[in-house]
Amino acid sequence: MPILNSDVAKIFEEIADLLEINDENPFRIRAYRSAARTIRNFKFQFHTLIGQGQFPKLPGIGQDLEEKVREIIATGRCLLLEALRRNFPPHFNDLLAIPGLGPKRVQRLNHALGISSIKQLREAAIAGKVRDIPGFGPKTEQSILSAIAVQAVHSGGFIRQTVMPQATALASYLSESTHIDRIAIAGSCRRLKDVVGDIDLLATGSDSGELMERFLSYGDVKVVLMRGPIRGSVILGSGIQVDLRFVPPESYGAALHYFTGSKPHNIALRQIALAQKMKLNEYGLFKDGKRIAGDTEISVYQALGLPFIPPELREDRGEIAAARAGALPNLIAYNDLRGDLHVHTHYPDGKNTIIEMASTAALLGLEYIAITDHPEQRVGVNGFRRNDLIRQFSDIEAARKLHPEITILKGIETKILEDGSLDVPDSLLRELDIVVAAVDGNFDLSRASQTQRLLRALCNPHVNILAHPSSRLLPDRPPCEVDMLAVMRSAKERGIALELNSQPDRLDLDDLHCKMAHEEKVLIAIDSSARNSAELGYLRLGIDQARRGWIESCDVINTQRIEKIRSWLAQPKLPQSSPSHLVGHCGSQAERP
Ligand code: DGT
Ligand code: CA
Ligand code: CA
Numbered sequence: 279m280p281i282l283n284s285d286v287a288k289i290f291e292e293i294a295d296l297l298e299i300n301d302e303n304p305f306r307i308r309a310y311r312s313a314a315r316t317i318r319n320f321k322f323q324f325h326t327l328i329g330q331g332q333f334p335k336l337p338g339i340g341q342d343l344e345e346k347v348r349e350i351i352a353t354g355r356c357l358l359l360e361a362l363r364r365n366f367p368p369h370f371n372d373l374l375a376i377p378g379l380g381p382k383r384v385q386r387l388n389h390a391l392g393i394s395s396i397k398q399l400r401e402a403a404i405a406g407k408v409r410d411i412p413g414f415g416p417k418t419e420q421s422i423l424s425a426i427a428v429q430a431v432h433s434g435g436f437i438r439q440t441v442m443p444q445a446t447a448l449a450s451y452l453s454e455s456t457h458i459d460r461i462a463i464a465g466s467c468r469r470l471k472d473v474v475g476d477i478d479l480l481a482t483g484s485d486s487g488e489l490m491e492r493f494l495s496y497g498d499v500k501v502v503l504m505r506g507p508i509r510g511s512v513i514l515g516s517g518i519q520v521d522l523r524f525v526p527p528e529s530y531g532a533a534l535h536y537f538t539g540s541k542p543h544n545i546a547l548r549q550i551a552l553a554q555k556m557k558l559n560e561y562g563l564f565k566d567g568k569r570i571a572g573d574t575e576i577s578v579y580q581a582l583g584l585p586f587i588p589p590e591l592r593e594d595r596g597e598i599a600a601a602r603a604g605a606l607p608n609l610i611a612y613n614d615l616r617g618d619l620h621v622h623t624h625y626p627d628g629k630n631t632i633i634e635m636a637s638t639a640a641l642l643g644l645e646y647i648a649i650t651d652h653p654e655q656r657v658g659v660n661g662f663r664r665n666d667l668i669r670q671f672s673d674i675e676a677a678r679k680l681h682p683e684i685t686i687l688k689g690i691e692t693k694i695l696e697d698g699s700l701d702v703p704d705s706l707l708r709e710l711d712i713v714v715a716a717v718d719g720n721f722d723l724s725r726a727s728q729t730q731r732l733l734r735a736l737c738n739p740h741v742n743i744l745a746h747p748s749s750r751l752l753p754d755r756p757p758c759e760v761d762m763l764a765v766m767r768s769a770k771e772r773g774i775a776l777e778l779n780s781q782p783d784r785l786d787l788d789d790l791h792c793k794m795a796h797e798e799k800v801l802i803a804i805d806s807s808a809r810n811s812a813e814l815g816y817l818r819l820g821i822d823q824a825r826r827g828w829i830e831s832c833d834v835i836n837t838q839r840i841e842k843i844r845s846w847l848a849q850p851k852l853p854q855s856s857p858s859h860l861v862g863h864c865g866s867q868a869e870r871p
Contacts, residue, residue: 280323280326281324281350283318283323284318285354286314286317286347286350287315287318288314289350290310290311290313290314290317290343290346291310291311291314292359292371293310293356293358293359293362294310294311296359296363296366297310297362298380298381298385299366299382299385309338309343310343312338313338313339313343316337317336317339317347320334320336324351328351333347333348366394367395369394369395369397370384370394373393373395375429376396376422376429378418378421378425379422379425383413383414386412386414387399387402387411391407391411396426399422400423400517403419403422403426403517404423404515404517406419408422420501423500423501423513423517424503424513426517427476427501427517427519428519430475430476430519436518436753437753437783438467438470438471438472438473439782439819440782441467441474441518442463444477444498444514444516444518445479445520446463448477448479448496448498448514449463449479451492452481452489452496452522455489456488457485458481458482458483458489459483459484460481460482460527461480461482462480463478464478464479464480464534464538464539465477465478465521465537465538465539466478466539469540469589469590469592469826470589470823472782472789472823473753475519476518477518477519477520477521478520478521478523478537479521479523480522480523480530480533480534480537481522481523481524481525482527482533486507490505490506490507490508490510490522490524493512494510496512499512499514500513500514500515501513508524508525510522523537525560527573528562528572529560529562529572529573530572530573530574531571531572531573531574531576532558532560532562532563532571532572532575532578533560534575535560535575536559536560537560538589538592539592542593543587543592543593543594546594546598547582547598550582550584550598554583556570556581558578558582562578563578563581563582579601583602587601587606588609588825590826591606591826591828593789593826607796607830608831609825609828609829609830610804610821610825610829610830610831610833611821611831614821614831614834615644615804615817615821615834616644616645616646616836616838617644617645617646617647617685617836617843618646618805618806618814618836619687619743619836619843620648620650620691620714620745620777620779620805620806620807621635621647621648621649621650621806621814622649622652622691622807622809623635623651624651629809629810630811631673632670632673632674632686633676633677633680633681635649635811635814636677636680636681636686637681638814639684639814640681640683642814642815644684644814645684645685646685646843647684647686647687648686648689648711648712649670649674649686649687649688649689650689650807651670651690652691652693653667653690653692653701653702667706667709670688671688674686687711688709688710688711688712689712689713690702690706690707690710690713690714691716691745692707693716694715694716694717694718694731694735696719696720696723696731698734698735700735700738700741704738704740707738707740712742712743712847713743714741714742714745714777715735715741715743715744715745716744716746717732717746717749717758722758723758725761728758728760729760729764729765732744732747732760732765733764733765733768736769737772742774742775742846743774743776743803743805744765744776744777745777745779745807746779746784746807747760747762747776747777747786748762748786748787748788748791750786750788752783752784757788762791762794763794763798766794766798767798767800769800770798770799770800770801772851773846774801775800776795776802777802777803778802778805778820778823778824778829779806779807779820780804780805780806780807780816780817780818780820780821781806781807781813781819782816784807785820785823787802787823787827788823789827790827791827792823792824792828792829793828795827795829795833796828796830796833801833802833802834802835803834803836804817804820804821805817805820805836806820
């Protein structure tokens with residue numbers, strides 16, 4: 279891809295912004311800004327001219343700037359910009375990207391309130407602190423909040439788990455309106471996405487006016503973005519945007535379908551309607567100008583000759599073709615899990631004892647759990663001590679006596695070091711029922727090194743589960759660069775399960791990797807990695823994610839009974855052998871563990 283004039287101009291503008299925040303020489307700042315303008319408006323592309331051995335003479339672009347342009351065209355980078363960026367917190371640029379926030383304002387926010395990220399800015403604006411900074415005021419504070427909300431909609435910015443209580447509280451408040459018959463949470467929340475941009479609500483009933491009044495006067499509304507007779511948009515105290523739409527009862531199903539999305543799924547379905555000479559929109563499904571379906575969602579699918587497609591599959595990732603062929607996955611159900619193979623007890627925050635974890639798990643209907651603390655959480659920072667492991671063994675024995683209704687496995691979570699070796703010696707791993715291995719640092723290795731690291735860890739004969747394989751942290755830490763397909767194939771060959779970690783800020787594997795795992799027929803373990811007994815409830819989020827990833831019960835190792843788990847764990851893993859015949863899969867003739 280050639281570097282365009284507009285790319286060069288963007289780099290110069292960012293340099294000018296950062297120089298301005300640094301209070302550098304105003305002439306230098308102006309030079310970059312005006313060069314950016316000149317370059318953006320120049321009628322020939324620099325990369326073409328430079329490629330022909332020319333460089334145009336332009337006002338304001340002297341030798342220094344010419345060298346910068348040549349550097350950017352040749353390398354796509356600018357060392358000056360990279361040096362400037364290193365002096366700023368990583369999220370400073372996100373702040374500059376908010377409409378209305380130039381370098382001066384960003385600098386003032388930083389000086390006055392120590393703000394260096396959008397998250398901090400949102401919190402300060404919601405707390406009403408921004409308005410007191412000279413040059414800001416309540417109006418600017420509001421427009422900052424709406425700009426952040428708009429940006430979240432575009433970047434998909436809130437962890438769904440934190441959003442749902444707000445969505446359900448608001449929906450239940452609205453449903454108290456006497457003129458409302460039905461109200462639903464639609465959009466990406468209904469599709470069970472891990473991260474969502476906003477909350478979409480849909481209502482039907484006899485009177486939209488009263489509903490809208492009620493909506494706008496909800497106690498947690500901070501900013502009203504839009505008010506109309508049948509639609510409204512607000513921002514709540516958390517900074518999230520809510521869109522509310524009212525439709526007549528006969529359109530409710532079609533509207534629910536439309537506002538559930540995803541957009542690509544809707545578009546694909548509309549094409550199918552068109553091919554059958556029908557028209558599909560949020561008001562219904564129409565043939566020859568007559569409504570033939572739309573009061574319920576299922577009526578829309580049926581009239582198009584399709585079975586109901588669960589919302590979590592509606593991403594235009596093959597679900598429509600599968601529905602047509604009668605081959606939709608038989609998605610894992612919420613009570614299919616029989617155990618949790620990654621559970622902590624010793625944590626600095628809110629630790630629960632083995633007995634407490636076991637009794638809660640049993641109450642939740644689980645038949646087994648594996649206690650898998652990190653070694654340093656058992657022994658402090660001074661490294662691993664065998665005695666501490668032995669002590670936990672005896673704690674587990676005691677808990678087993680007290681709670682015979684649940685099987686408690688002795689496990690560990692071991693770190694995968696940078697070279698792919700583990701931080702616990704094999705001699706100790708051998709004594710455990712189950713070993714969970716995880717990357718816990720060095721997230722930014724090259725793709726090749728990261729892949730080698732994981733593949734080497736999978737070669738350890740004691741590893742049973744590769745935990746949170748991509749190491750992403752929502753919403754900000756991106757996944758590691760890794761060849762996940764190679765990792766999956768190796769895990770499958772070695773009878774190792776990849777974890778779908780259910781913590782709301784992990785949900786790792788993500789939905790696409792779940793689908794890949796389903797297609798590759800690699801085993802998955804849906805685990806909570808709970809740090810206290812309440813977090814065992816996160817397993818539900820893991821199942822949400824699994825369903826988005828087309829996962830069936832038979833893809834998941836911990837839907838099996840404990841006897842099968844034991845035989846899976848007992849599989850020999852010879853270095854060169856391929857134990858795949860021991861691990862069957864949905865519909866295959868091989869025997870599952
Ligand atoms: P989000 O909010 O970014 O997490 O994702 P969604 O899917 O909730 O997107 P949102 O809130 O913009 O819109 C909700 C649904 O409304 C979306 O999933 C599909 C539907 N929708 C919105 N705009 C369009 C459109 O232009 N065409 C079609 N066919 N559907 C749309
Ligand atoms: Ca949405
Ligand atoms: Ca929306």
